[in-house]
């Protein structure tokens with residue numbers, strides 16, 4: 002019972018009750034310990050992104066139970082879920098979901114806007130993170146002008162700005178070359194060593210087999226393989 | 228408190244950038260909104276100003292006024308007339324007033340030339356109202372040359388320009404020495420244009436007025452009370468505010484309906500989804516949307532109101548005068564004194580800004596309580 006995030010019998014059905022109903026997750030039981038790097042591995046469409054959304058309180062399961070730090074969150078209304086999310090998670094999305102028309106720096110700063118920190122404090126931290134990810138020259142560029150790999154690194158910096166306890170990253174290395182991937186894994190190891198929890202999905206065998214990864218969870222057709 | 232300020236300032240910052248990014252739609256809304264405020268505020272400022280002018284005019288006018296008539300035409304009062312009228316019981320004071328109209332072809336304007344009974348300017352000097360000063364570009368020490376009807380040229384030095392509280396009362400006024408006045412109009416001394424009466428007992432005004440009328444059978448007696456009633460019926464405040472309220476309600480409704488119908492665009496919904504996913508709580512999203520509503524409606528209010536101000540007080544309310552034609556009879560030259568009634572301003576402000584701001588929260592709330600995953604994927 003020391004797990005940080007626990008899923009019990011979690012099922013997620015899209016378009017429930019309609020002719021195109023789709024079971025994306027089926028009866029998933031999973032316990033994730035704090036302070037570890039866990040990788041979800043599985044073929045395309047196996048439900049990795051969906052599982053990360055449910056873990057990270059971005060979506061509620063159709064049935065089953067999700068606990069975060071001992072608190073059952075699967076039946077909380079969105080207004081409360083938003084609070085849990087803000088206190089706990091930092092996300093890197095598969096499609097980045099950066100906000101176009103804004104600079105890389107502003108995108109990185111956004112999650113910290115409601116926290117009450119000053120603009121300069123947040124800007125300093127954003128510059129630091131962008132620097133660590135090799136983007137110091139692009140902080141003022143509008144995000145839609147950046148390459149895929151650059152956008153991905155902006156998304157990573159954005160996930161880290163609020164120093165979350167849990168970092169959730171969906172295919173974070175998909176657009177990075179091997180040097181940057183290695184660098185990114187180094188950053189994750191650093192986060193883990195600070196006591197943070199990292200959950201990510203990846204196709205990339207280099208990631209799954211990397212030394213820093215503590216645990217690999219395999220998904221197939223919405224089910225966790227033993 | 229510091230944290231609260233940081234939070235608000237960053238949320239406003241974000242809101243401004245979002246407004247800039249979703250420009251087209253917001254611009255249309257902004258224009259329509261300021262247009263509505265412009266019309267309402269123009270009407271309000273215009274009627275307020277007229278009402279105020281009328282009130283001041285009446286405050287300055289005597290309780291009873293008498294004009295002498297001869298064969299139904301206006302005639303001058305003599306000193307004997309005044310003495311006889313002063314003996315009417317209940318009259319505490321009678322003042323013979325000397326004034327006349329003069330059309331100045333140079334400025335194309337009408338002036339009221341008056342010789343005040345007390346404290347008149349020295350001979351050869353005049354005091355002018357700011358309307359006259361504006362029309363002829365006069366400052367203290369300048370000379371004003373007027374050619375009288377008889378052909379004589381009068382060169383008069385401006386001793387004072389008085390800015391009146393009310394332009395109806397004194398903007399077109401030229402005060403001069405009685406001797407200058409007599410020479411200008413070629414009138415003998417001891418004649419008066421009309422007579423103003425002060426009555427001891429306000430309850431007795433009607434009675435006294437009747438007795439005054441009896442003393443000088445061919446005369447027109449005007450009571451302030453009656454003027455008051457005439458003006459009141461012209462700008463009935465309640466009618467005016469009702470009209471304005473109805474207008475505002477209709478406008479607010481139109482905007483609400485439009486806003487509700489269009490709701491949030493797919494882009495805006497996606498953006499809210501992202502913001503929530505990266506850590507914005509529901510309150511932050513709602514605060515941001517509230518700022519958006521307040522900035523749009525507050526900005527539109529400010530722009531519409533300023534435009535209305537310029538329109539009414541600097542452009543002579545050119546756009547609404549034809550609509551409110553009745554008033555143009557009362558006051559043909561619309562250079563009104565800028566003034567605004569705080570209550571009207573507040574009413575207009577609250578009624579335009581509040582409903583819209585609250586209305587923006589409805590779709591925002593719906594979006595804010597939807598799973599961010601759904602909104603980011605655009606499947607909701």
Ligand SMILES: Nc1ncnc2c1ncn2[C@@H]1O[C@H](COP(=O)(O)OP(=O)(O)OP(=O)(O)O)[C@@H](O)[C@H]1O
Nearest residue numbers: 015023025044045046047048049050051052604606
């Ligand atoms: N909002 C949704 N509405 C309907 N179907 C969905 C939705 N989200 C996901 N799905 C479906 O659920 C299944 C699992 O999707 P998911 O994105 O979790 O897969 P994935 O493992 O992340 O795949 P990939 O490796 O390609 O990213 C897919 O068949 C997908 O089409």
Ligand SMILES: [Mg+2]
Nearest residue numbers: 049050095171
């Ligand atoms: Mg995926």
